Amino acid sequence: AMAMPAIAQTAPSIKWRLTSGFPKSLDTIYGGAEVLAKRVKELTGGKFQIQVFAAGELVPGGGAAFDAVQAGTVECCHTCSYYSFGKEPTFAIGTALPFGMDFRQTNAWLYYGNGQKLLDEFYANYGVQSFPGGNTGVQMGGWYRKEIKTLADINGLKFRVAGLAGKVWAKLGAVPQQIPGGDIYPSLEKGTIDAAEWVGPYDDEKLGFYKVAKNYYYPGWWEPGPVIHFFVAKKEWDKLPPEYKAAFEAAAAEANVNMMAEYDHKNPAALSRLLGNDVKVRKFSPEILDAARKAAFEVYAEESAKSPAFKKISEDYFKYAKVQNAWFSVAEASMAQYLHAAK
Amino acid sequence: AMAMPAIAQTAPSIKWRLTSGFPKSLDTIYGGAEVLAKRVKELTGGKFQIQVFAAGELVPGGGAAFDAVQAGTVECCHTCSYYSFGKEPTFAIGTALPFGMDFRQTNAWLYYGNGQKLLDEFYANYGVQSFPGGNTGVQMGGWYRKEIKTLADINGLKFRVAGLAGKVWAKLGAVPQQIPGGDIYPSLEKGTIDAAEWVGPYDDEKLGFYKVAKNYYYPGWWEPGPVIHFFVAKKEWDKLPPEYKAAFEAAAAEANVNMMAEYDHKNPAALSRLLGNDVKVRKFSPEILDAARKAAFEVYAEESAKSPAFKKISEDYFKYAKVQNAWFSVAEASMAQYLHAAK
Numbered sequence: 302a303m304a305m306p307a308i309a310q311t312a313p314s315i316k317w318r319l320t321s322g323f324p325k326s327l328d329t330i331y332g333g334a335e336v337l338a339k340r341v342k343e344l345t346g347g348k349f350q351i352q353v354f355a356a357g358e359l360v361p362g363g364g365a366a367f368d369a370v371q372a373g374t375v376e377c378c379h380t381c382s383y384y385s386f387g388k389e390p391t392f393a394i395g396t397a398l399p400f401g402m403d404f405r406q407t408n409a410w411l412y413y414g415n416g417q418k419l420l421d422e423f424y425a426n427y428g429v430q431s432f433p434g435g436n437t438g439v440q441m442g443g444w445y446r447k448e449i450k451t452l453a454d455i456n457g458l459k460f461r462v463a464g465l466a467g468k469v470w471a472k473l474g475a476v477p478q479q480i481p482g483g484d485i486y487p488s489l490e491k492g493t494i495d496a497a498e499w500v501g502p503y504d505d506e507k508l509g510f511y512k513v514a515k516n517y518y519y520p521g522w523w524e525p526g527p528v529i530h531f532f533v534a535k536k537e538w539d540k541l542p543p544e545y546k547a548a549f550e551a552a553a554a555e556a557n558v559n560m561m562a563e564y565d566h567k568n569p570a571a572l573s574r575l576l577g578n579d580v581k582v583r584k585f586s587p588e589i590l591d592a593a594r595k596a597a598f599e600v601y602a603e604e605s606a607k608s609p610a611f612k613k614i615s616e617d618y619f620k621y622a623k624v625q626n627a628w629f630s631v632a633e634a635s636m637a638q639y640l641h642a643a644k
Numbered sequence: 645a646m647a648m649p650a651i652a653q654t655a656p657s658i659k660w661r662l663t664s665g666f667p668k669s670l671d672t673i674y675g676g677a678e679v680l681a682k683r684v685k686e687l688t689g690g691k692f693q694i695q696v697f698a699a700g701e702l703v704p705g706g707g708a709a710f711d712a713v714q715a716g717t718v719e720c721c722h723t724c725s726y727y728s729f730g731k732e733p734t735f736a737i738g739t740a741l742p743f744g745m746d747f748r749q750t751n752a753w754l755y756y757g758n759g760q761k762l763l764d765e766f767y768a769n770y771g772v773q774s775f776p777g778g779n780t781g782v783q784m785g786g787w788y789r790k791e792i793k794t795l796a797d798i799n800g801l802k803f804r805v806a807g808l809a810g811k812v813w814a815k816l817g818a819v820p821q822q823i824p825g826g827d828i829y830p831s832l833e834k835g836t837i838d839a840a841e842w843v844g845p846y847d848d849e850k851l852g853f854y855k856v857a858k859n860y861y862y863p864g865w866w867e868p869g870p871v872i873h874f875f876v877a878k879k880e881w882d883k884l885p886p887e888y889k890a891a892f893e894a895a896a897a898e899a900n901v902n903m904m905a906e907y908d909h910k911n912p913a914a915l916s917r918l919l920g921n922d923v924k925v926r927k928f929s930p931e932i933l934d935a936a937r938k939a940a941f942e943v944y945a946e947e948s949a950k951s952p953a954f955k956k957i958s959e960d961y962f963k964y965a966k967v968q969n970a971w972f973s974v975a976e977a978s979m980a981q982y983l984h985a986a987k
Contacts, residue, residue, distance in 0.1 A: 312689075340890065340894055343886065343887065343890035344687055344887060344890050344891060344894060345887070346655075346887050400982075400983060400986070403976070403979065403980065404748070405747070405748075405781075405904060405905070405908050406908065408901060408904070408905040408908070409905045409906075409908035409909040411905075412902060412905040412906070412909075413905055413906055413908075413909035413910075414909060438748075438975070438976065439975040439976045439979045439980075440975065441974075441975055442975075501975065502971075519974050519975045519978055520974075520975040520976075520978045520979035520982070521975060521979075522979065522982070525979050525983070543686065544686065544687060544688070544689050547683065547686035547687050548687060548894075551683055551687060551891075551894040551895055551897075551898050552894055554894075554897065554898040554901055554902065555894050555897040555898060557901055558751060558897055558900055558901035559755060559897065561748060561751070562748070562751040562752045562754075562755040562756055563752075563755070563756055565748050565749065565751070565752035565756075565968065565971075566752040566755075566756035566757060567756075568971050569967045569968055569970060569971035570967070572970070572971055572974065573967075573970070582974065584978055590982055594986060622983075624912045624913070624916075625908065625912055626983050626984050626986075627912060627915070627916070628845075628908075628911050628912035628915055629980065629984060630984035630985075631784075631862050631863075631915065631925065632781070632782040632783065632784055632785075632844065632862045632863040632864065633746070633781065633782045633863075633980075634980055634981065634984055635862055635863045635927055636746065636782045636863035636864075636865065636868050637746065637782075637972065637976075637977055637980070638977065638981075639743075639863070639865070639933055640743060640746075640868070640965075640969050641969050641972060641973035641977055642973075643743070643937060643969075
């Protein structure tokens with residue numbers, strides 16, 4: 302007779318609720334939570350079930366998802382930490398820092414550098430621990446009613462951008478506007494705002510910005526590889542049997558690589574369709590990029606003066622980024638540049 | 645009372661053997677199999693155990709690992725399909741094609757494009773199915789006793805390189821040499837060969853090539869994002885309960901993103917140490933890259949004439965690559981170039 306394994310005799314039925322920071326209409330980023338939930342269910346023979354709620358179903362999206370985990374309303378969420386920047390500047394780091402690291406570099410920092418450890422020390426203050434669970438890749442720089450050629454064109458620009466990135470834009474002379482996703486299009490159409498950033502071609506296309514603002518700038522230097530995290534309440538995590546912890550961890554890692562592949566699959570076709578709609582794809586000028594980078598490091602100095610955690614973690618992050626860039630500038634960059642230019 | 649879940653009553657104890665195509669000394673690439681085995685064991689409460697053997701312990705490395713799965717000697721392996729190029733040219737595609745796609749692009753093709761489906765149709769001829777399970781990133785172009793400035797310098801060059809890449813190098817005038825890993829160093833030292841390629845800074849450093857050939861070229865245009873696959877015998881796969889299949893799949897995806905992060909973490913420091921050992925890091929000239937790309941597509945035409953499978957899958961691959969490059973040349977490339985150049 303076959304011996305019953307330990308898991309069989311003790312495996313409890315566990316039901317968790319996960320609130321996403323995003324609406325279902327952002328299907329790729331919202332879908333990351335469904336990828337996790339489906340896999341966890343399969344891995345546990347249906348015993349560990351995570352029910353996914355879209356932003357607004359239980360609690361609002363963005364930072365409210367994190368707050369709900371902290372408050373114990375739900376066991377876990379899937380969102381970007383930087384929505385909670387208003388609480389404490391360190392929340393910006395886990396998602397992305399302007400002129401920071403890309404998808405692969407961020408993963409290296411999180412999985413093999415000090416990233417995961419440092420961030421979880423910080424999140425522990427909120428009773429939460431983190432699992433990287435998706436990435437959008439380098440974002441686009443947004444939609445502008447008029448061309449932005451020089452710094453003078455940024456002066457007074459009403460730009461929909463939030464958090465730490467908004468502080469950097471403010472130093473360039475822009476007037477950051479915090480507007481929920483659904484209100485961006487009418488504001489841009491009416492001219493209440495001059496420009497708005499969202500994600501990349503696939504998500505941006507769905508909101509229709511190309512109809513009312515034809516100048517589509519790149520790169521989104523304030524989001525070079527934004528991480529979407531699963532955040533879990535520590536006291537719920539600690540109750541899980543080891544097999545369920547393993548299931549959550551493996552499924553989160555899978556969701557991480559899966560979302561990146563899904564965006565990389567969907568963005569090219571979307572960009573191609575946008576170009577067919579008379580969109581002008583334009584590159585930020587070196588003058589603007591240089592000024593933005595300088596402004597970003599001024600903001601880092603200011604936030605570091607206010608928050609020891611921001612100082613400690615951002616310094617580790619940029620030290621790591623420097624070493625990464627020295628390596629990526631060799632084989633990776635030369636191969637990419639050659640292949641992109643090849644006819 | 646708590647109901648027993650279906651899995652508990654039926655979960656069988658399963659032991660598989662996995663043979664790696666690599667020795668333990670290639671710790672990162674060999675380690676991918678251990679990452680999978682450890683996770684599968686955790687996910688199944690110790691019921692599904694995969695014992696990992698290094699190359700040479702049960703069967704030799706490289707393509708012999710695939711053969712062992714096909715023959716039923718082991719249930720699965722972790723190796724590069726291109727070692728089996730001699731059997732059928734299509735085996736080259738699953739790993740990497742010269743001037744093909746990078747890590748992210750390859751994942752997009754495999755997970756969301758036609759890649760996985762087309763490759764598994766091909767591997768089905770061998771009773772095998774595939775799971776992407778690691779990547780090295782763009783490799784370096786190898787170690788050369790003398791500088792390679794023009795095509796004339798390649799004429800007669802005895803270069804350690806195998807498979808389809810060897811055919812491309814032969815068109816450039818090189819004389820490809822197939823030498824096992826352990827014999828490369830003495831051959832390079834004695835001058836029996838003029839140059840050798842291996843992986844990237846971390847792995848290359850351990851073999852000590854920098855002591856006997858100081859010119860370290862990049863990029864390794866014949867391996868822009870080589871995949872290490874888990875190959876499983878179809879008849880063994882079909883016997884697994886759904887939970888174990890899910891465990892293997894999730895663990896393979898995790899091994900895929902994990903290995904890339906591990907290489908990205910280790911390579912920068914290794915490159916830095918190599919530079920401290922008087923290594924000259926040099927970029928292949930545009931003349932050489934252009935001639936190599938032309939030669940690569942000549943080889944693709946020749947292999948396509950011999951193998952309908954190669955023609956079908958490589959055409960899909962390069963069609964996908966073209967669309968990917970159009971997108972990657974925008975936000976990703978401009979961000980990377982700016983960050984690599986920033987002081």
